Amino acid sequence: xxxxxxxxxxxxxxxxxxxxxxxxxxxxxxxxxxxxxxxxxxxxxxxxxxxxxxxxxxxxxxxxxxxxxxxxxxxxxxxxxxxxxxxxxxxxxxxxxxxxxxxxxxxxxxxxxxxxxxxxxxxxxxxxx
Numbered sequence: 001x002x003x004x005x006x007x008x009x010x011x012x013x014x015x016x017x018x019x020x021x022x023x024x025x026x027x028x029x030x031x032x033x034x035x036x037x038x039x040x041x042x043x044x045x046x047x048x049x050x051x052x053x054x055x056x057x058x059x060x061x062x063x064x065x066x067x068x069x070x071x072x073x074x075x076x077x078x079x080x081x082x083x084x085x086x087x088x089x090x091x092x093x094x095x096x097x098x099x100x101x102x103x104x105x106x107x108x109x110x111x112x113x114x115x116x117x118x119x120x121x122x123x124x125x126x127x128x129x
Contacts, residue, residue: 037072046074046127078126085118 007018007027017024039047047067050058061067090096095114100107 037068038075039068039071040075040079042078042122042127043071043075045123047071049128074126078122081126082118082122085121086114089114089118 004019004022007016008024009016016027018027047058050061058067061070090111093110093114095107095110099110
């Protein structure tokens with residue numbers, strides 16, 4: 001009986017194989033992990049929404065290794081939109097530094113209202129779609 005070699009190389013597919021018991025198994029290595037992108041509040045909210053309401057889209061992004069970059073991009077876009085919307089609403093409602101100096105409590109109440117409304121806009125236009 002011929003003795004089997006401990007390792008072989010297959011030119012057809014370019015893989016190396018190692019003898020384990022009586023079978024040749026391919027020498028496979030895990031691919032380097034994709035670049036990790038930080039995902040903030042908005043990205044996490046959208047990820048949860050995708051998992052619950054659009055599982056096919058979620059799996060497509062996950063399997064194509066685009067989920068992390070997609071969520072990071074959406075998170076950045078949502079945060080920029082939030083800042084812009086708050087600024088525009090502040091200006092429209094005349095919530096200024098003068099009001100803050102004159103009546104801090106009123107300024108805080110109005111700013112909280114503006115921020116809450118701006119967040120609802122972001123959720124309805126970017127996150128839950």
